[in-house]
Amino acid sequence: MAENTVLKLSGLSKRFGSVVANDDVSLTLVKGEVLALLGENGAGKTTLMNMLFGHYLPDAGTVEVADANGVLHALPLGHPQAALAAGIGMVHQHFALAENINALDNITLGSEPLRSLKRNRAAARAKIDGIIERSGLKAPLDVPVGQLSVGERQRVEILKALYRDARILVLDEPTAVLTPQEADTLFSNIRSMITDGLSVIFISHKLREVLEFSDRIAVLRHGRKVGEMATTDADEAKIARMMVGADTPKVARQEMSPGAPVLSLKNVSVSGRSQRETLDNVSLTVNANEILGVAGISGNGQAGLAQLIAGLVQPSSGTIAVDDEDIPKPTPSRMVQAGVGRIPEDRHHEGIVGAMSVAENMVIERLDDPDIQSLGLLRREAIADNAVKLAQAYDVRGPGVDASARLLSGGNIQKLILARVFERAPRLILANQPTRGLDMGAAATVGRRLLEARARGAGIVLISEDLDEILGLADRIAVIRDGHLTEAPTNNREQIGLMMAGAAA
Amino acid sequence: MIRIEPREATSRTFSVGVPVLSALISLAFAAIPLLAAGANPITAYGEMFKGVFGSVFAVTEMLTRATPLIFTGLAAALAFRAKLWNIGGEGQLYLGAMAAVAIGSGLLDISGILLIPIIIVLGAAAGAAGMAAPTYLKVRFGADEVVTTLLLNFIILIFVQMMLEGPLQDPMGLGWPQSAPVLDQGMLPPLMDRMRVHSGLILALVLAGLAQFMLARSVWGFKLRAVGENAAAARHAGINVNRSLFGVALISGGFAGLAGVSEVAGLKGYLTADLSPGFGYTGIVVAMLAGLSPIGVVIAALFIASVFVGADGMSRAMGVSSFLADLVVSVSLLCVLVGGFIAKYRIVRSGKAGATT
Numbered sequence: 093m094a095e096n097t098v099l100k101l102s103g104l105s106k107r108f109g110s111v112v113a114n115d116d117v118s119l120t121l122v123k124g125e126v127l128a129l130l131g132e133n134g135a136g137k138t139t140l141m142n143m144l145f146g147h148y149l150p151d152a153g154t155v156e157v158a159d160a161n162g163v164l165h166a167l168p169l170g171h172p173q174a175a176l177a178a179g180i181g182m183v184h185q186h187f188a189l190a191e192n193i194n195a196l197d198n199i200t201l202g203s204e205p206l207r208s209l210k211r212n213r214a215a216a217r218a219k220i221d222g223i224i225e226r227s228g229l230k231a232p233l234d235v236p237v238g239q240l241s242v243g244e245r246q247r248v249e250i251l252k253a254l255y256r257d258a259r260i261l262v263l264d265e266p267t268a269v270l271t272p273q274e275a276d277t278l279f280s281n282i283r284s285m286i287t288d289g290l291s292v293i294f295i296s297h298k299l300r301e302v303l304e305f306s307d308r309i310a311v312l313r314h315g316r317k318v319g320e321m322a323t324t325d326a327d328e329a330k331i332a333r334m335m336v337g338a339d340t341p342k343v344a345r346q347e348m349s350p351g352a353p354v355l356s357l358k359n360v361s362v363s364g365r366s367q368r369e370t371l372d373n374v375s376l377t378v379n380a381n382e383i384l385g386v387a388g389i390s391g392n393g394q395a396g397l398a399q400l401i402a403g404l405v406q407p408s409s410g411t412i413a414v415d416d417e418d419i420p421k422p423t424p425s426r427m428v429q430a431g432v433g434r435i436p437e438d439r440h441h442e443g444i445v446g447a448m449s450v451a452e453n454m455v456i457e458r459l460d461d462p463d464i465q466s467l468g469l470l471r472r473e474a475i476a477d478n479a480v481k482l483a484q485a486y487d488v489r490g491p492g493v494d495a496s497a498r499l500l501s502g503g504n505i506q507k508l509i510l511a512r513v514f515e516r517a518p519r520l521i522l523a524n525q526p527t528r529g530l531d532m533g534a535a536a537t538v539g540r541r542l543l544e545a546r547a548r549g550a551g552i553v554l555i556s557e558d559l560d561e562i563l564g565l566a567d568r569i570a571v572i573r574d575g576h577l578t579e580a581p582t583n584n585r586e587q588i589g590l591m592m593a594g595a596a597a
Numbered sequence: 598m599i600r601i602e603p604r605e606a607t608s609r610t611f612s613v614g615v616p617v618l619s620a621l622i623s624l625a626f627a628a629i630p631l632l633a634a635g636a637n638p639i640t641a642y643g644e645m646f647k648g649v650f651g652s653v654f655a656v657t658e659m660l661t662r663a664t665p666l667i668f669t670g671l672a673a674a675l676a677f678r679a680k681l682w683n684i685g686g687e688g689q690l691y692l693g694a695m696a697a698v699a700i701g702s703g704l705l706d707i708s709g710i711l712l713i714p715i716i717i718v719l720g721a722a723a724g725a726a727g728m729a730a731p732t733y734l735k736v737r738f739g740a741d742e743v744v745t746t747l748l749l750n751f752i753i754l755i756f757v758q759m760m761l762e763g764p765l766q767d768p769m770g771l772g773w774p775q776s777a778p779v780l781d782q783g784m785l786p787p788l789m790d791r792m793r794v795h796s797g798l799i800l801a802l803v804l805a806g807l808a809q810f811m812l813a814r815s816v817w818g819f820k821l822r823a824v825g826e827n828a829a830a831a832r833h834a835g836i837n838v839n840r841s842l843f844g845v846a847l848i849s850g851g852f853a854g855l856a857g858v859s860e861v862a863g864l865k866g867y868l869t870a871d872l873s874p875g876f877g878y879t880g881i882v883v884a885m886l887a888g889l890s891p892i893g894v895v896i897a898a899l900f901i902a903s904v905f906v907g908a909d910g911m912s913r914a915m916g917v918s919s920f921l922a923d924l925v926v927s928v929s930l931l932c933v934l935v936g937g938f939i940a941k942y943r944i945v946r947s948g949k950a951g952a953t954t
Contacts, residue, residue: 403835404832424832441829445822445823446827448822448826459836
């Protein structure tokens, strides 16, 4: 095996302040294999790959890469150019493409000699055509990248890496932005590239695709490598246990019959600044005791729907009613008064005021409440008591309720928001990507709280890009695509995927 | 290799230590030009100290100088807390001063118990109006208030000059561009016999205390802090961000206007176009030195007033230019800005790969 090793990471460590992002991680990659790097958010996957690629300088450890003859050489650390020269290609979650020029130029950008006056485009095209032929990564080369779909752009990114003769390809959460069908295509392309001699590391936290497509699995937890196994020896429970260090609590969901409508949208349009904020003639009803899952690929109007229900935008046409009461001019405070609880997508940016205390953030939506203030002065004891009570009930852990909210971890920030929202027993709950970036324990808590609210009689709009989460929680599913909302079957992953992609439903 | 990493938390020691240390460092820096001018820095600073604390008169002069700085410092500090960058304190000061002489110099000839509050309220209102306009442009059209408030300063100053040679000109003033004096009963009472320090100082201190209390303890202050620290989250939580901005704009402009009222009706008695030697701009420095805390503004204003008054004394005693005061103030501000950075970030020296930090 030693002579087949193409990449060897030994004892890599990286700290950011007091946070240990990677602690003594060692990893090897064998020629022609697909290694899945698994771990919860914050486990250190991306940091590790960024050290490999030279974006971060490790505090300790070495990286060795095999040259074309299979001999391992130490890689100078902290130099992306060296990593590129050694044949490492990286495709980030957020693409690094120039949208106004075509795919061919994007691919060759940066790898042409600076001193040559003439560009040899014919040779470049021939080389790229050859790569496409062998890998199956089809992408239009002559159209500005801005006009390509997300899947096509990702293929352009991979082509860019292969064009630079990458022998090791790192993919950071490649399927996060893809429909299930596009993901399948991607993995079959990866298969054909492997036979071409490529080795692949892909970062993911989706167990299903890891089990289906990888040869070997390495699991990170809290910055350490906690396990490694051949995929044939793995199953979901085993990996999940390794990722969280314990069995994940299963979310139990009982069948319930829906009650009266709590939210009705009638022919609502929102003209947003971009497609992600635009809704086009959406009608929607959410009933009490019901979770409506809104599935869709990122950027298809989810933000517009969320802003509408949160009261942050006014519909350009149509009506919105909560509990059968029309809300002609929605504002955030108007929606809160109407009994809408909102869990925002970006909890750091919209959910909390980081510089203010945990206790203050817990009452920020109820400053008119006489329990919180009298005659315009804050009742500080009541605010502190409320915070202690909520922190206990919702298990918000951190340096204390008087500490700045920004000192909490992501999971605890979300628990703070849950406490604020659920404590008021809202009639309608908007949960926008409520578990994104959370570890499995915290994600399970969110799911449990949503189901509890449903049992209590709340109606819930659950917007998520994680189809598994929606399939696990929702009573009904709607697919959002180009600002349109379409009801979908609850049990057919295949068909939902097609609807997400915009194919005939 | 040197890297910069954010600190998890800023300690209390830093928030007090940085300004104090900055003041000391700035004095140390100023020793260099003092030496170059052939003066012994120790003696010079001794003279400077005497110039501020050497007599009751010196102390009252310092307090007189600090009074407008507390007002303009509060104006900047409160607005900056909401991330509303009011650079127009100078202009708002003149608007307040203009209102004070317009009303106080004979338009209303009533008893002081009524006249003084009217002058104060309308002076503050004039300053508030001067900040309301740029805030409206910001909220409605997204105009950058840094630009609008800054440029308004010049417009207002020219307007003041026009008024002083026109409707507001003192008919008894022999053609000088100055306003008629505020009526005697309209003047803020002095605090001590034969000294210039006046009751505007008391007003400034009370308002600073009130601002401190309201910022920490009131719903208004809560909203203001939330809007300043994270406007998106404040808006999401149902706080009317624009209303908060307007509220703080009016108060900020009002405070700056009071600086003008206090200078005209407390000290000078009449308005000229050189009423303020840049109190509005110095107020920004005061606010930054104070870390935008109202109580801190009082301390910072006393410090800066001490430096200026002390430098005058030093200049008289030793023949060194009093421009040294500007140097001390500028260096201390730079130190506070650097100190604020160090309080938020740490500088880490990391060796080659292999070394652990």
